Amino acid sequence: MKTAVAAIFKNEEHDILSWIAWYINVGFDTLILFNDSSTDRSRSILSECALRYDIRIIDVPPTDEYHIYRQKNCYIETLNIYKDEFDWIGFFDLDEYLFLNENETLHHFLDRPEDVGALAIHWCCYGPNNYLFKPKTHPFVAFDKHFPASQPINRHVKTLLRPKAWTGKWDNVHYFEVAPYRYVNACGKEISWADPRGITSTEADFTRAKILHFQCRSLEQFLARLKKRPDVPQTITPWLGAQEMATVYDPHPGQLQSRIEGIIYEIQMAVVKARMADIINSFPHHSPLEKAIFKYNLSSPVSIFAINQQKKAENKIDFFSIKTFEGYDLGYDTINRCFRNGPIGENILPVIGAIFAEHPFMVHLIVPGAKEALLQINGDPRKSKCLRYERVNVKDHEGIFYLRHPDSKFFICCEPPYHGGKVTCSRTEPKSWEEFSLLPLEDHKAPRNIEHSFVQMLQNPNLLSNESDIISICYQLLITKYGLDKMQNFSLPYST
Numbered sequence: 001m002k003t004a005v006a007a008i009f010k011n012e013e014h015d016i017l018s019w020i021a022w023y024i025n026v027g028f029d030t031l032i033l034f035n036d037s038s039t040d041r042s043r044s045i046l047s048e049c050a051l052r053y054d055i056r057i058i059d060v061p062p063t064d065e066y067h068i069y070r071q072k073n074c075y076i077e078t079l080n081i082y083k084d085e086f087d088w089i090g091f092f093d094l095d096e097y098l099f100l101n102e103n104e105t106l107h108h109f110l111d112r113p114e115d116v117g118a119l120a121i122h123w124c125c126y127g128p129n130n131y132l133f134k135p136k137t138h139p140f141v142a143f144d145k146h147f148p149a150s151q152p153i154n155r156h157v158k159t160l161l162r163p164k165a166w167t168g169k170w171d172n173v174h175y176f177e178v179a180p181y182r183y184v185n186a187c188g189k190e191i192s193w194a195d196p197r198g199i200t201s202t203e204a205d206f207t208r209a210k211i212l213h214f215q216c217r218s219l220e221q222f223l224a225r226l227k228k229r230p231d232v233p234q235t236i237t238p239w240l241g242a243q244e245m246a247t248v249y250d251p252h253p254g255q256l257q258s259r260i261e262g263i264i265y266e267i268q269m270a271v272v273k274a275r276m277a278d279i280i281n282s283f284p285h286h287s288p289l290e291k292a293i294f295k296y297n298l299s300s301p302v303s304i305f306a307i308n309q310q311k312k313a314e315n316k317i318d319f320f321s322i323k324t325f326e327g328y329d330l331g332y333d334t335i336n337r338c339f340r341n342g343p344i345g346e347n348i349l350p351v352i353g354a355i356f357a358e359h360p361f362m363v364h365l366i367v368p369g370a371k372e373a374l375l376q377i378n379g380d381p382r383k384s385k386c387l388r389y390e391r392v393n394v395k396d397h398e399g400i401f402y403l404r405h406p407d408s409k410f411f412i413c414c415e416p417p418y419h420g421g422k423v424t425c426s427r428t429e430p431k432s433w434e435e436f437s438l439l440p441l442e443d444h445k446a447p448r449n450i451e452h453s454f455v456q457m458l459q460n461p462n463l464l465s466n467e468s469d470i471i472s473i474c475y476q477l478l479i480t481k482y483g484l485d486k487m488q489n490f491s492l493p494y495s496t
Helices: 016-026 042-049 067-082 219-228 237-245 253-282 288-295 449-459 461-466 468-482
Strands: 003-009 030-035 054-059 088-091 096-100 116-125 157-161 182-185 209-213 317-324 330-333 338-341 348-350 352-356 362-366 387-393 401-404 411-414 423-427 436-440
Touching: 003 016, 003 067, 016 030, 016 042, 016 096, 016 253, 030 042, 030 067, 042 054, 042 253, 067 088, 096 116, 219 237, 317 330, 338 423, 401 436
Parallel strands: 003 030, 003 088, 030 054, 116 182, 116 209
Antiparallel strands: 088 157, 096 209, 116 157, 317 352, 317 436, 330 338, 330 348, 352 362, 362 387, 387 401, 401 411, 411 423
């Protein structure tokens, strides 16, 4: 069985990565995306995703037609091009997330009798959850309250279609004519249609599946939608109504966050691999880099040789343990997967700070030994094997500094152990709990394998896909060294 999702998008850079990762996690083989003249980074993000997954991008020619007609044309084009390639195609919008109930796989869900030509999945409309501005997380995490099933708007459906069953007659984006095949709901029951078809005459059924519909996200996003959709009523009434009607709390979609972010991390690593391969291929043949490899001595202090041949000075990386204001090592809890302030123990690993000699005011936090975890500090939406923070020296206190997020400018705060020892990136005004110091690691304690593996990867790019931890670390170091984060296509939402 081969499956796909088709959708049209315009300027969805904030949430498109969440949407892609969601449908990959559901189990779809291919995502077919029509670019409706986007002017933001949506298309470049999709190009990055296509380095890892089967993402097919089709650019829609500019037109003055209303969105609903452009969407119709995209759906028909999908069926004309791909009807013989896929057994099932889902037609969903970028604010719609197919949710299969617990223990349900996509292939099992689509294992239907041959006379079933289409599945109708009910909307489950969500409210804005009091957000005025775009939340700095995934929609299915930020918006966790939806309308009761009894609300009439939830009677709308979106369709999973067997392409061979479509008669070729167009109705609307919700409904496809499949006679003499059957059109059933998620539970396999025959559907009683209202007028127009695409809306059921009966209450929404969420028993096996539903469409998480985030039409009314933050007020900022709602207004942006009105701006690009002049065909819908230009009023705030729907947003206010959604806020009032979303009374059912449902945490289950949000519980998939770690799985979704694991997929995003795979995409990030594919981008890293491609960019690092570009860097490696840019080195001239018989460069000083090759000579440096043979001179490398594992017994020497950990350092990284000059990659930029135009600079003669050695570019060194120094490694430090990070001391909190109370003198503890900043630690990482491998059980709860969070940073901690307190004694290092069996399940608490020391956090290492890596500093490039050329950029002494940027600290890269890594945790050698935490192989399975993506590091994250509460209050910082990023998840990575290596987190970068700015080092801000404390005035009149030599050797004492704060760690500040490079974008939000929030400072890392370490609660004392007797207050719980939590570590957050949440303070706008740093005080004593935000103070740190560095203690150089002795040579025998430094993670020498970082540089050795980096040398191996420079020699053989094929090793990149097997060295995700090292890739992430080296990638962040290269970002600092060459300012790669200023390049348009290097930044992925939620994960960089």
